[in-house]
Amino acid sequence: MKVLPFVIPKPNKLALIYQIDKVKVLYDKLHQHEEIQLSYIVKGCGTLVVGDTINNYREGDMLVIGSNVPHVFKSDESIEASHMLSLFFTKQSFGDYFFELEDIEAIQPFFERSIYGFKPQSHIEEIRDLFLKLESSTKFERFLLFLKLLHYLVNADYVSLSSFVYDKKFSLVEGDRMRNVFEYTLNNYDKNIFLEDIAEVANMTKNAFCKYFKKRTNKTYIQFLNEFRVENACKLMREGNDFTIVEIAYMCGFRNISNFNRVFRSVKRCTPSAYIKQN
Numbered sequence: 001m002k003v004l005p006f007v008i009p010k011p012n013k014l015a016l017i018y019q020i021d022k023v024k025v026l027y028d029k030l031h032q033h034e035e036i037q038l039s040y041i042v043k044g045c046g047t048l049v050v051g052d053t054i055n056n057y058r059e060g061d062m063l064v065i066g067s068n069v070p071h072v073f074k075s076d077e078s079i080e081a082s083h084m085l086s087l088f089f090t091k092q093s094f095g096d097y098f099f100e101l102e103d104i105e106a107i108q109p110f111f112e113r114s115i116y117g118f119k120p121q122s123h124i125e126e127i128r129d130l131f132l133k134l135e136s137s138t139k140f141e142r143f144l145l146f147l148k149l150l151h152y153l154v155n156a157d158y159v160s161l162s163s164f165v166y167d168k169k170f171s172l173v174e175g176d177r178m179r180n181v182f183e184y185t186l187n188n189y190d191k192n193i194f195l196e197d198i199a200e201v202a203n204m205t206k207n208a209f210c211k212y213f214k215k216r217t218n219k220t221y222i223q224f225l226n227e228f229r230v231e232n233a234c235k236l237m238r239e240g241n242d243f244t245i246v247e248i249a250y251m252c253g254f255r256n257i258s259n260f261n262r263v264f265r266s267v268k269r270c271t272p273s274a275y276i277k278q279n
Contacts, residue, residue, distance in 0.1 A: 014139075029183065038064055041084055064110075067091070123156045166215075229263075238279045
């Protein structure tokens with residue numbers, strides 16, 4: 001099976017797909033699927049890349065990932081297991097015009113937000129309780145819970161998971177190329193990565209790769225790499241370990257503390273020391 005596009009297993013005549021993932025690591029290949037994904041993290045933590053943006057996820061998070069939005073989970077190596085509950089559906093799952101009905105027009109903002117993916121910041125307990133009821137519910141009860149979930153998601157405060165999503169579906173060749181680039185980055189961000197190295201991973205010349213990556217993510221590869229490194233540095237800082245800022249910078253791929261401070265401030269709008277105090 002090619003990673004891009006990724007096909008969600010779907011039983012015949014079932015419009016709403018419920019999936020339970022209990023694994024060591026969540027699916028860690030860059031992929032996209034037609035279905036909108038609603039996921040609740042019961043257990044586990046790590047990094048989630050959605051479109052052009054690096055995010056962190058942890059236990060208790062609710063995540064919404066839109067149709068055909070490229071994304072990849074990178075579970076922390078230190079965790080023993082991951083547990084995620086998900087619902088998958090398309091805007092046409094219940095008929096071409098179901099979500100256009102005036103009776104449920106209040107749900108429309110959900111689809112606008114899902115284009116870039118989002119994470120609700122309020123109504124967390126209500127959303128969690130509904131998700132935990134899904135497993136023991138009948139298919140009809142699951143549908144009713146799904147509508148209640150959409151109600152809470154529409155009315156919740158939220159943060160977007162990405163700021164840019166490439167407006168065309170990846171071909172299989174492009175999917176393999178971007179998958180290799182993301183996988184190499186996620187596995188080697190703590191080392192020196194030169195443009196020549198990542199261009200070779202993509203099987204392209206350096207100049208061609210730079211243009212290719214910028215067009216599909218709206219940022220340069222170095223921007224993307226630095227943001228990924230900073231997010232991992234933030235994760236280490238929040239964990240409250242005994243590492244110094246210099247040690248954290250080195251562990252996340254920065255070989256120069258002044259460069260780390262400059263990049264960190266440009267990404268987080270504060271210094272590493274201020275971030276530690278805030279968190």
